Amino acid sequence: MRTLPLERAAAMIPCGATLMIGGFMAVGTPERIVDELVRQNKRDLTVIANDTAMPGRGIGKLVEAKLLRKIIVSHIGLNPETQRQMMAGELEVELVPQGTLIERIRAGGHGLGGILTQTGLGTDAENGKQRIPVGGKDYLLETALRADFALVQAFLADYLGNLSYALTARNFNPLIAMAADTVIVCAENIVPVGVLPPDQVVTPAPIVDYLVANS
Amino acid sequence: MEPQTIIARRIAKELSPGMLVNLGIGIPTLVANYLPPGMQVFFQSENGLIGTGAPPEEGMAHPMLTDAAGRPVTALPGASTFDSAMSFGLIRGGHLDLTVLGGLQVDESGRLANWMIPGKMVPGMGGAMDLVSGAKKVIVAMQHTAKGASKIVKACTLPITSMRTVDLVVTELAVIAFPEGRAALLETGPGVPVAQVKAATEAELVIPAHVPEMTL
Secondary structure, three states, X not given: XXXXXXXXXXXXXXXXXXXXXOOEOOEOOOHHHHHXXXXXXXXXXXXXXXXXXXXXXXXXXHHHOOOEEEEEEOEOOOOHHHHHHHHOOOOEEEEOOHHXXXXXXXXXXXXXXXXXXXXXXXXXXXOOOOEEEEOOEEEEEEEOOOEEEEEEEEEEEEOOOOEEOOHHHOOOHHHHOOOEEEEXXXXXXXXXXXXXXXXXXXXXXXXXXXXXXXX | OOHHHHHHHHHHOOXXXXXXXXXXXXXXXXXXXXOOOOOOOEEXXXXXXXEEEOOOOOOOOOOOOEOOOOOEOEEEEEEEEOOHHHHHHHHHOOOOOEEEEOOOEEEXXXXXXXXXXXXXXXXXXXXXXXXXXXXXXXXXXXXXXXXXXXXXXXXXXXXXXXXXXXXXXEOOOEEEEOHHHOEEEEEEOOOOOHHHHHHOOOOOEEOOOOOOEOOO
């Protein structure tokens, strides 16, 4: 794990990259990296995340700055600008049931080709997907997702990169940390090794590539 | 009494101590206000919380403690938090006793449409498809009509949320269940005659000789 200043961490991400971003309605989203991506005008990004938050917060800022080419999300209902860009054909939107989305990410990070679920059977979410019968029941095959970068928000990060999360800010963060080639972490607090007892480490240090330094 | 209050109070009767329950946004959220005092029910927020409590007092909100709509909540003693894979494992894995969701349409076999209106409103399904497919019991909380049109229809014209049929629909006019793939009127709303329910419902209702009134 290396520690990097914010500017250099964001500079590693090229235009056109695929990003997984933590957060649920912007709670648990690494706002500092998002703001820096906007400042550095990183364009044509594909974002995999739970939602696009709301205007002015979290991933909503990337939407407003028109930096996104495609999003794979479960919900855009609280962001009218996302819906506008989708209707205008400016932004490709793939809507995925939330439980399926997180399992596709988990599969990507855990060496699995995909998962089988009954969610979405017989609905619009089934379009283009394979049905697989197991034990007399039908399931949908949902394929794994991976990204070039995971942008993770932790509550505590120690000097080695061990992470823990706070309350409902955990959400997608520990799962996306497993599913990307490069993992970049922002933390509310950077603490000495030993502050986090082993039982409280949710994401172990070897998973983390870069920790964004305090500014 | 407001229609929303009638619906929420009637659904609150379906909860029993120790249940794990997920309440959707809108009328479903109100259900928590009408539990008998002291009854312990575990409310899940699908963003990763069991033990969701009332909104915090002014000035006491925690930016990392929110419900699935991103609004500040409190956590009750005995609460737990977890990631989204765990949260949906609870929902799909047969651990969730009950979900209460809003609805746009329910058809006469009990299929629910509640996630989009093509060309008008495409918010995304969020957790709705998982909740309807996975919860042990699904109750729809909605007003009986929208702009005069019945929301309990012969066949959904809007995209459905799941092939799995719901267990109960509660409106301000009626409680409806779906035994053997047909809509059956179980109860009427306070002071509502059966004929009024029939007139306000597009779906064909199975109506027994005696239909009791809701007790709230």
